[in-house]
Amino acid sequence: MSETTEQPQNAEADGVNHYYSEQYLELQKEPVLYEWQIDHTPRAAWSSSLLMGGVFWLIALVTFINGNSHNAWSSLWFFLIFGVISVFYSRYLTDPNQLYHYRMTAKGIYYTQQDKIPEMAYTIARGIGGLLIVGSIIAVGLVGPLALAGAGAGAFLAFKINNMKPRIRHYGCIFKGSGEMSVFGKLCGIEIMEIPYSGGEYALVFSQPEEYQRVLGDITRALPQYKVIEAATRKEFGY
Structure with missing residues (x-):
């Protein structure tokens, strides 16, 4: 995990292999507190x-x-x-496999998901x-x-x-509202889902074991109205 302040990226998409969410474009303007990457097997x-x-x-x-x-x-x-x-x-x-690149900000988390081909x-x-x-x-x-x-x-x-x-998808989740947060420690995974799903606030977050507690702590503190659900198995977590 690296500490960085990233400048907003060029949000041009080729219309075929890239997808940009509105939340990603908004959060891209925020100062980055830290970032990390992970290679995830479906x-x-x-x-x-x-x-x-x-x-x-x-x-x-x-x-x-x-x-x-x-x-x-x-x-x-x-x-x-x-x-x-x-x-x-x-x-x-x-x-x-999917390559994830996450960036944590005070306002929310945004990330890219890319096919590893x-x-x-x-x-x-x-x-x-x-x-x-x-x-x-x-x-x-x-x-x-x-x-x-x-x-x-x-x-x-x-x-x-x-x-x-390779498809590259750009997602973002702004920290607001209420909902559910499914966590699975064995996979170091966190699924954030706004309920009711109105503003598109959703994120699927994976991290390395040594980074998991820091990431989970920051997200749970930023979303105090979210109910935390511990998944017992990877099948229950869904990924």
């Missing part, structure tokens, strides 16, 4: 990715059981490999998407028309990846 990132791969592995099993000896082995390897690619595509491109990942994924198209077309002769599904998926993947960029 709760169901791997389970949802494995589920996607499992669909292709199930197809591999079905085609292996129902196919003849030659085509069965070809289709088995084709869909097994496609399933592995789908798992990593889903985990690192559609459900990646290096440019190299896009380059590799584009290449894999192209190979899937070529490989699927070749596999039609070995596996049969079912491989056309792989060719279509590869084409969709390649097209989608070419237009992908």
Whole structure:
């Protein structure tokens, strides 16, 4: 955590990959007391990715059981490999880790949330998407028309990846009103939610263990009318 006084940033957005809330733009003008960054892993990132791969592995099993000896082995390897690619595509491109950069002010907290996707990942994924198209077309002769599904998926993947960029969202929460604050110490997480939800005052705050008590103390003192709820599990906390 670093002490800093930050000058207001340029609030221009590209309209596609950036989102700016009104609270962020307002709080951006306030002096920053301190700031910190954290790399957060989504709760169901791997389970949802494995589920996607499992669909292709199930197809591999079905085609292996129902196919003849030659085509069965070809289709088995084709869909097994496609399933592995789908798992990593889903985990690192559609459900990646989130990078948070928080700034605490006397008036509220504002932060950016960005997909953690290096440019190299896009380059590799584009290449894999192209190979899937070529490989699927070749596999039609070995596996049969079912491989056309792989060719279509590869084409969709390649097209989608070419237009992908990390999303950056800019949120803010002004300290006011009343509501609920859900906290989960094991994750060092704090969810601030205004009730009734009228002014858009919401924030999802994560911190490093050594910073957690300071952040939690500052927020609870700034929001005395908020009810603090201790989440027992990560599922209950929701993130």
